[in-house]
Amino acid sequence: MTILAVAEHDGTQVRSGAYSALTVARDLAKNSGDNVELLVLGSGLDSVAADASRFAPVIVADHPLLANPTADRYARIIANVAKARDAVSIIANSTTFAKDILPRAAALLNAAMAGDVTGYSVGNGELLLRRPMYAGAAMAVVTLSGQPQVITVRASAFPSAGPLDQPGERTVWNVDASTLPNHSEYVGLESRPTLRPELTEARVVVSGGRPFRTSEEFENYVGRLADALNGAAGCTRALVDAGIAPNEWQVGQTGKVVAPQLYVALGISGAVQHLAGMKNSRVVVAVNSDPEAPMFSIATYGLVGDVRQIVPELIRELGK
């Protein structure tokens, strides 16, 4: 039987977070003796499939109708592959992509699902999955019954899998277009182009909060410091709600979960919903004019002062 790891990619290569899901798949397979296969979906996947095959045997679902990740189509393919492979588990990195698609695949398979898993153990032959709840205020331990089990894992909680000695086999999945749902159509993507690394994959994240009142100001302070550190720019929900930063930059309970080597919080109070998205960062630097700001309670280094004064000084020093 198979443990299926669904690999998200950028059109050229597999996203690094997928290799954490592969680590979990490999580890579970070690105990159960199952095969591990990576599933990639999309259109024009030659380079993605080549990249993925360095790490595991790959099932390639390549079709123009899969050019964009419309959840109903992707879920149908995942469910079909899982059935054909008699999959015991389907595992993916916990991202916006997986949150949209995996629950639908679980529903099609009538399968139990656990999202955002950060750890696991085996007790009495059962897989015990640990996952944060209530914005990380509590940890739940859950078991899933039935087969397959659908699991998304937080990439930051598991190391990346290494490549194989020999590339894995590539199997073409025959996509039958007539069976794909057509209830939703991809119309377009509105995204602010950025050359910065993806928020969830960056080693450094610089995030800004409410003191930044316009997009230009955000870019001038948060963006420039992120660039000086070769990092990604993130923000609090306050800035998304105010239309100053796009939704895809939001860190937190209802945004993205990050755990970079360095997280710089500029003018962020440290609301529990924000902390839920970044408190596992290795080093946290907080800059805030209020010495009582809760962000300081989890910061490794704290600077009390005005972001408009401190950030240019930091950029100047980094430039040296």
Ligand SMILES: Cc1cc2nc3c(=O)[nH]c(=O)nc-3n(C[C@H](O)[C@H](O)[C@H](O)COP(=O)(O)OP(=O)(O)OC[C@H]3O[C@@H](n4cnc5c(N)ncnc54)[C@H](O)[C@@H]3O)c2cc1C
């Ligand atoms: C269901 C729900 C889900 C939510 N999900 C999220 C989420 O995913 N992510 C998220 O971020 N929030 C989320 N929130 C909102 C969250 O509760 C907070 O309101 C938000 O995080 C506050 O953002 P902030 O820190 O930018 O603003 P504030 O809380 O207003 O803090 C601004 C900080 O800036 C400091 N400051 C002001 N001026 C300066 C200056 N010149 N220099 C230095 N420091 C300065 C202040 O001292 C203050 O600490 C959610 C809320 C709810 C109810």
